[in-house]
Amino acid sequence: KQIGKKRLASMPDRVTNSIHLDGGGLALRPTVINCMEEEIPDMNGWWKKWKSFMFKDVLSLPKRDGQSMKKVPFEMLQRIMRSKYPEITVEEEEISIPLQTVCLAIFDSILVHMLNQVAASSWQPIRRTVCKALNKDKDKKIMSILKNVYGDADILFLQETSSAFYHNITRDAAFSTRYHIFSPKSATGKRDQNSLILVDKSSFLKEKGIEVTEAVLQYDKDKSAAPGDLLVISIQTSAKKRFLLASFHGDTNGLATIPIVSAVLQAKQTNFPDHLLIMGLDANTYRDHTNLYQGVKEFNQFLSSKGITSCWGSDPDPHSPTTCNARTYLQPQLNKAIGKDEKFTRGDLNLKDWIIFAENEFRAYNTTKDNTGSQTYVDNMVFPTLKFPSDHAIVSTTLFSAAGGEQSDKCLLG
Secondary structure (H helix, E strand, O other), X not given: OHHHHOOOOHHHHHHHOEEXXXXXXXXXXXXXXXXXXXXXOOXXXXXXXXXXXXXXXXXXXXXXXXXXXXXXXXXXXXXXXXXXXXXXXXHHHHOHHHHHHHHHHHHHHHHHHHHHHHOOOOHHHHHHHHHHHHOOOHHHHHHHHHHHXXXXXXXXXXXXXXXXXXXXXXXXXXXXXXXXXXXXXXXXXXXXXXXXXEEEOOOEEEEEEEEOHHHHHOOOOOOOOOOOOEEEEEEEEOOOOEEEEEEEEOOOOOOOHHHHHHHHHHHHHHOOOOOEEXXXXXXXXXXXXXXXXXXXXXXXXXXXXXXXEEXXXXXXXXXXXXXXXXXXXXXXXXXXXXXXXXXXXXXXXXXXXXEEEEOOOEEEEXXXXXXXXXXXXXXXXXXXXXXXXXXXXXXXXXXXXXXOOXXXXXXXXX
């Protein structure tokens, strides 16, 4: 469990499991827990393939400026910061890259050995069937839902998107015609989890839009956000209203959420006082608050103390989740693994996704959540499913000016 809490296997898995290549395609680490189609041989054969992939294979990775860069997968590993993952000791942070490498090798080898012992002839065909159902065309499914079900949204906040997703959405005629698409300058294919903001071209002026993430992060003294997690833009509408829009993906325990929201609020007050604030975030908030997990009620109390409210109203229900999933043991965060019979008692059923704004600027109307891709939410249904590819529900709301008057913007958090 300590390995799981310290992210010593999950962090290197995140960046080397399925690596997006320049020009399309994936480089897949030899492991049980991805969609590698090639058969994994016996332990000796697997070990040779694993070492070659991690330390010898030179990959061409995409960059946002259209150029490619070449890296060996080992070079993509990142230092695990104690400021974000407090379970890590000072000494472990110093050696976190080689320590991750060892833990990842041990983790992968155990799974290969275990499955070859208990289901040698069947586990790889089963894996191929599952991958075909859940992983193939995932981005296409997401884009189809956004286009066909939520195509009337004026603002879309997306989190944890890959470089390949950004590549696909910017080249899709329906999106490029309807939306200005913003991605963070800090976006990296190395970690490959980036926040995006899409704004309606008929309402917002691209030439009046600029990324201001760095202006916000100067107020985050603890450096809580990983590269790509936060995107903030300043943009003006055709009606000459100025907006500060922010999309944020919080850390697993939600401990970075309040520091980052505080930084956004400080930037609004100091740098952008004439801007209207809307922020869509995966806050990673939980039913119960502890010193290790950010609670829903405590986060809402913080918002209220700052004059901020959310699409969930003044008293959000911690038992109305936007996630419903449970991790098996075939994944690297073993501290989160549970048995099938415990999926609703120990699984991740939490209100994690929020659209927040100043209570003196907007009021929310008709907030919905969706875990089907058809504007409905099914309680006690584990997702992602074969039809809905995300492990977070889509949250949608319509905002009106708090001062009264006509309808403002329909916002969508994905």
